[in-house]
Amino acid sequence: MGLCELLLRTLTALVAKVPLILNQTGDNSAITWEVQRYDGWYNNLADHDRGAADAALVRLFPAQYTDGVYLPRQEPRLPNPRQISNIAMIGQSGLMSYRNRSVLSVAFGYHVWSEISESRRPGCPPEFMHIKVQKEDPIFGSNSSQPILLQFQRAEWDPSTGKSPNNPRTQVNHVTAWIDGSSIYGSSSSWCDALRTFSKGLLASGSSQDMPRRSSSGYLMWSAPDPSTSPGSQELYEFGNARANENIFTVTEGIIWFRYHNYLASKLHKEHPSWSDEELFQNARKRVIATFQNIAFYEWLPAYLGTPVTSYPGYQKYVDPGISAEFEAAAVRFGLTLAPPGVYKRNRTCHYKSAVNNDASKSPGLRLCNTFWNRNNPSLQSSQDVDELIMGMASQIAEREDNIIVEDLRGCCSLRRRSKPYVTPHFTMSFWTSPVQRRVTFKRMCSSG
Ligand SMILES: *[C@@H]1O[C@H](CO)[C@@H](O)[C@H](O)[C@H]1NC(C)=O
Ligand SMILES: *[C@@H]1O[C@H](CO)[C@@H](O)[C@H](O)[C@H]1NC(C)=O
Numbered sequence: 001m002g003l004c005e006l007l008l009r010t011l012t013a014l015v016a017k018v019p020l021i022l023n024q025t026g027d028n029s030a031i032t033w034e035v036q037r038y039d040g041w042y043n044n045l046a047d048h049d050r051g052a053a054d055a056a057l058v059r060l061f062p063a064q065y066t067d068g069v070y071l072p073r074q075e076p077r078l079p080n081p082r083q084i085s086n087i088a089m090i091g092q093s094g095l096m097s098y099r100n101r102s103v104l105s106v107a108f109g110y111h112v113w114s115e116i117s118e119s120r121r122p123g124c125p126p127e128f129m130h131i132k133v134q135k136e137d138p139i140f141g142s143n144s145s146q147p148i149l150l151q152f153q154r155a156e157w158d159p160s161t162g163k164s165p166n167n168p169r170t171q172v173n174h175v176t177a178w179i180d181g182s183s184i185y186g187s188s189s190s191w192c193d194a195l196r197t198f199s200k201g202l203l204a205s206g207s208s209q210d211m212p213r214r215s216s217s218g219y220l221m222w223s224a225p226d227p228s229t230s231p232g233s234q235e236l237y238e239f240g241n242a243r244a245n246e247n248i249f250t251v252t253e254g255i256i257w258f259r260y261h262n263y264l265a266s267k268l269h270k271e272h273p274s275w276s277d278e279e280l281f282q283n284a285r286k287r288v289i290a291t292f293q294n295i296a297f298y299e300w301l302p303a304y305l306g307t308p309v310t311s312y313p314g315y316q317k318y319v320d321p322g323i324s325a326e327f328e329a330a331a332v333r334f335g336l337t338l339a340p341p342g343v344y345k346r347n348r349t350c351h352y353k354s355a356v357n358n359d360a361s362k363s364p365g366l367r368l369c370n371t372f373w374n375r376n377n378p379s380l381q382s383s384q385d386v387d388e389l390i391m392g393m394a395s396q397i398a399e400r401e402d403n404i405i406v407e408d409l410r411g412c413c414s415l416r417r418r419s420k421p422y423v424t425p426h427f428t429m430s431f432w433t434s435p436v437q438r439r440v441t442f443k444r445m446c447s448s449g
């Protein structure tokens with residue numbers, strides 16, 4: 001890291017610290033313990049930015065650029081990504097997880113991923129790496145004389161890298177690599193402030209007490225939502241996780257943690273009526289983060305890995321906690337094979353509830369591909385909808401741990417999000433499945449509107 005860069009980072013960190021210092025002389029003075037920073041700086045006293053938001057990804061292996069500096073290796077040296085997907089990732093949906101993992105555990109996994117890693121923000125100036133689609137492609141194929149391209153924008157990189165073969169381009173992690181609640185409170189104090197009411201330690205709620213507020217203006221912190229669903233970020237729920245509005249799983253997880261914070265803050269307020277907003281907020285935050293860490297490390301991770309984890313031996317200052325490019329690009333994708341094409345809603349007595357589609361028709365469940373960056377999903381409006389979705393996710397078995405990625409992620413929307421709308425108008429799928437392997441075939445075009 002150059003001296004200028006180091007200075008800039010230190011200054012940025014100092015500026016970020018100012019409100020905290022000011023606060024501490026104000027109503028925050030009753031807090032006698034060190035409040036955990038939002039941006040992950042200074043946990044390591046020798047390398048201050050280790051694990052911090054906007055730190056460069058770590059590399060386990062040398063970079064492999066065509067020019068050794070920043071140009072990606074592409075066709076014809078490497079095979080076409082869409083063709084690989086069509087050969088290797090295609091397959092039957094509805095096969096059950098070998099370990100009976102629930103959809104809720106998959107959704108929690110997504111949340112842990114966004115807690116420690118976010119490298120999808122597009123770079124500036126924009127650089128594109130569109131993926132060519134063959135005419136015969138079952139979903140995106142077309143006989144048009146125009147080439148068919150899935151649009152793909154390259155991710156942001158650390159500006160101090162990518163200048164010579166000695167220093168090839170390295171992408172950045174925009175959130176803290178620590179499990180420190182950045183997916184609930186954001187990775188900066190200003191982000192967190194934007195989520196707060198500054199009254200009774202609460203996060204801002206919207207239509208009802210147990211639903212988060214919806215964004216009313218262009219909110220710059222969210223990662224770019226799919227513009228085809230609606231320009232800007234209006235109507236998206238306000239979360240600390242920039243990706244939380246992406247689909248039903250991430251929205252539901254965001255709402256669960258939002259509710260848990262406000263539940264704890266209200267409980268603390270009853271127990272300690274004299275506590276200020278800041279005391280309530282930081283005490284609730286501390287408990288939320290500890291609970292999240294405990295579930296992630298001692299419950300979810302052993303179940304996910306299938307092996308028990310050793311108990312925490314204490315902070316190891318020589319270990320770089322940064323997320324590696326290899327982990328970000330490959331390892332976490334394993335979780336995608338578990339994602340189901342949709343979820344059922346169930347009420348408290350476990351009865352299935354049908355989902356309402358955008359055109360007011362009904363489906364047996366919520367289809368994943370219809371929920372990408374969806375602002376006004378008729379099936380996800382009230383807090384009861386969320387409760388029913390959580391019940392459904394907790395009682396539905398995830399997809400099998402294999403090479404197959406459901407069409408909702410592989411073909412229909414995930415790719416379409418960045419592509420021209422070349423989706424065939426009628427796309428029949430028979431994907432609905434449940435612990436009892438209920439199968440319903442229905443014809444519904446994946447529409448994000
Ligand atoms: C998964 O559930 C099925 C049906 O209840 C059961 O037979 C099987 O043993 C379970 N598998 C595991 C790994 O728990
Ligand atoms: C392209 O044209 C061929 C021959 O007319 C036809 O069989 C095929 O379905 C067309 N493909 C698409 C995607 O329209």
Ligand SMILES: *[C@@H]1O[C@H](CO)[C@@H](O)[C@H](O)[C@H]1NC(C)=O
Nearest residue numbers: 346347348349350351352353
């Ligand atoms: C759940 O739905 C079923 C069928 O719609 C209904 O009979 C039952 O009363 C509902 N349970 C609750 C707790 O609302």
